[in-house]
Amino acid sequence: MSKPLSDHDRKKQISVRGLAGPENVAELKVAFNRHLHFTLVKDRNVATKRDYYFALANTVRDHLVGRWIRTQQYYYEKDPKRVYYISLEFYMGRTLQNTMVNLALENACDEAIYQLGLDMEELEDMEEDAGLGNGGLGRLAACFLDSMASLGLAAYGYGIRYEFGIFNQKIVNGWQVEEADDWLRYGNPWEKARPEYMRPVKFYGRTEHSPSGVKWVDAQVVLALPYDTPIPGYRNNIVNTMRLWSAKAPCDFNLKDFNVGGYIQAVLDRNLCENISRVLYPNDNFFEGKELRLKQEYFVVAATLQDIIRRFKVSKFGSREIARTDFNELPNKVAIQLNDTHPAMAIPELMRVLVDEEKLDWDVAWNICTRTCAYTNHTVLPEALERWPIDLFHHLLPRHLEIIFEINRRFLEFVASKYPGDSDRLARMSLIEEGPCKKVNMAHLCIVGSHAVNGVARIHSEILIATLFKDFYELEPHKFQNKTNGITPRRWLVMCNPGLAEVIAERIGEDFVRDLDQLKKLLKFINDDAFIRDIAKIKQENKLKFAVHLEEHYKVKINPQSMFDFQYFCHCLVLSLTLSAAPGYHTAKMIIRLITAIGEVVNNDPVIGDRLKVLFLENYRVTLAEKAIPSADLSEQISTAGTEASGTGNMKFMLNGALTIGTMDGANVEMAEEAGEENLFIFGMRVEDVDAMDAGKGYHATEYYNRIPELKQAMDQIAGGFFSPKQPDLFKELVDLLMHHDRFKVFADYESYIKCQEKVNELYKKPKEWTKKVIHNIAGCGKFSSDRTISQYAREIWGVEPSLEKIPAPDEQLK
Secondary structure, three states: OOOOOOHHHHHHHHHHHOOOOHHHHHHHHHHHHHHHHHHOOOOOOOOOHHHHHHHHHHHHHHHHHHHHHHHHHHHHHHOOOEEEEEOOOEEEEOOHHHHHHHOOOHHHHHHHHHHOOOOHHHHHOOOOOEEEOOOHHHHHHHHHHHHHHHOOOOEEEEEEOOOEOOOEEEEEOOEEEEEOOOOOOOOOOOOEEOHHHOEEEEEOOEEEEEOOEEEEEOOEEEEEEEEEEEEEOOOOOOEEEEEEEEEEOOOOOOOOOOOHHHHHHHHHHHHHHHHHHOEOOOOOOOOOOOHHHHHHHHHHHHHHHHHHHHHHHOOOOOOOOOOOOOHHHHHHHEEEEEEOOOOOOHHHHHHHHHHHHOOOOHHHHHHHHHHHEEEEOOOOOHHHOOEEEHHHHHHHOHHHHHHHHHHHHHHHHHHHHHOOOOHHHHHHHOOEEOOOOOEEEHHHHHHHOOOEEEEOOHHHHHHHHHOOOHHHHHHOHHHEEEOOOOEOHHHHHHHOOHHHHHHHHHHHOOHHHOOHHHHHHHHHHOOOHHHHHHHHHHHHHHHHHHHHHHHHHHOOOOOOOOOOEEEOHHHHHHHHOOOOOOOOHHHHHHHHHHHHHHHHHHOOOOOOOOOOOOOOOOOOOHHHHHHHHHHOOEEEEOOOOOOOOOOOHHHHHHHOOOEEEEOOOOOHHHHHHHHOHHHOEEOOOOHHHHHHHHHOOOOOHHHHHHHOHHHHHHHHHHHHOOOOOOOOOOOHHHHHHHHHOOOOOHHHHHHHHHHHHHHHHHHHOOHHHHHHHHHHHHHOOHHHEHHHHHHHHHHHHHOOOOOOOOOOOOOOOOO
């Protein structure tokens, strides 16, 4: 059982982990036992570890509730502009420890659990990850929620409560096998169902036009049931809300033509409409035009907009009386941020509500709509851009298609007035793509219907206005901005790397947790031998801990003195994938099989011994990242320049004391600027080199293959079955992809990468010099806090002012 901190350690750790006064501890123990008894209906003789986890979660949640209610009351009384962040993904991970950190309860809970004879880490391990996201985009949304609450913004996250999140990945005989992620199986102590706010959402049907307006009739209704999760700010007594919608069939679903046989079937068919919130689509960077996905996208925005408008109309806390009816005020009271094009339907839906239901004039409604909505683009990869077939649209959302046609007609008139006679430009900018199968371009809809459009790293935003959105930029340059991504230092430093957080707090105080720019002060200690030793010691402890985890879970013994070198698999994917006709799913599986095959050979080679091990971390998710990242020495960020929008894994590794080997792509460019390029290992082509190659002789993999002997040998070994002796042709198609269909130009960066890795090896032999570079990197992380990102969104897009002010705790009077 893990021993709690010694008195010396506790003095040291009081700051970042909160106080463990005897009265706090006693109160927590009483609450814990009360929940075990009354909530879980168990006693200590029969309670399981999971029961204890639930008792602790409910105890911690009790500390949220008063603040949660108080925060919402405070917003109603102050009536600030509210921010609505709509996303199809929120990759939250676990909630317990993050809540303890943000409420300063960690020490007190540790002590209470220890006194109860239980092990905190064991209980924390009982919590399921809330895996409602694929990766970067969903995790960014989660970091943003943390920052919005910590900066005192009246903000709400809106999404879908998927019954099954991102699949659990198992590696069986080297192959990936997917299992459903039944994360709600044991219940979720952090959510509260709100059936009183259930909202109807319509699909299918047809439209009726009359002098009095347009009606959407004969539609099928699905109910959206909201579940609220509290989002605590960092020690400011603010608790915001993430509201996720679940699909429910109405009671009369399919019962219109009633007969007894029909009744049973009708009840069974309820599943069909409840499937909307059943499962998260696992394709991160590939668009599949499936009807269920479009249903999900409309479902979340239709339910959310009803909520937004209800809240806009009611201004006093606890009142359902309609107090505000002037919709011209909407953009002054509401900001809607669309996280990628997935919630793009918010634009035509808001227009439908304003024009059809609230009877506003089109021009007035359009002005309100564009001033309210803003759009974040996350990718330049063409295969990721959403384009929905018009036939599907017409079938599922007939009124919205009419509205999109009208938006397009007026927009193209505007373009034509600016560029008379330029029909090519009209075709390029249209919301409707012509061709055998006409499609709605959702990115174009988002740009036209928003007052601000942003990329997620400086280089990405520059590429957007120079290529993908060039015409739109020329038409309305004022719309385009950059908002470089960030990560929350609460989860990605204080929580996952407490040792490092403490060493930093000892030198510069603890204000860096809410103002990450203060890490610059660490540069004063760059030649301080004691600080260098402390940083190296923490890294070694984290590596030892992760080595134990790997031995337990992967049965591979690794040498903790060796360099821990991490490459995100999504980069292998981005690097080696061609998504021509088929989705990259098959290719992705083959790459995983190749990695595991190389591991089988390398890890069992007696000559190599423990000097090199190759591991594929299966089922990589938020909780595993929190264990792995603090142990990393080297972070590989090796996308071909111009293909990765930003990346946030790169920032997490940097903040946790890993050095980066990478290309000048995404946020790497700004990381090199902040930490000094000499403190990163930069290699490979720049965007302009890639462009020059495309404009010139093009990329030919065979040139590199014939010229570089070790590259040729590696490709021949992979293609010839060296790593798959029982199936010599297993990886032939992968090599064929790299040799003949690789639009990511992997081989072009190969020599530069190898030279750069030699520099890495040389520096790693000089631990003191290595650690100095690590300190430069940690000190340069300030910019990459999501607090900075959100402050910029707030001031430059949403028109609200962030604040570090605390509001009174529930037991204090509101001013």
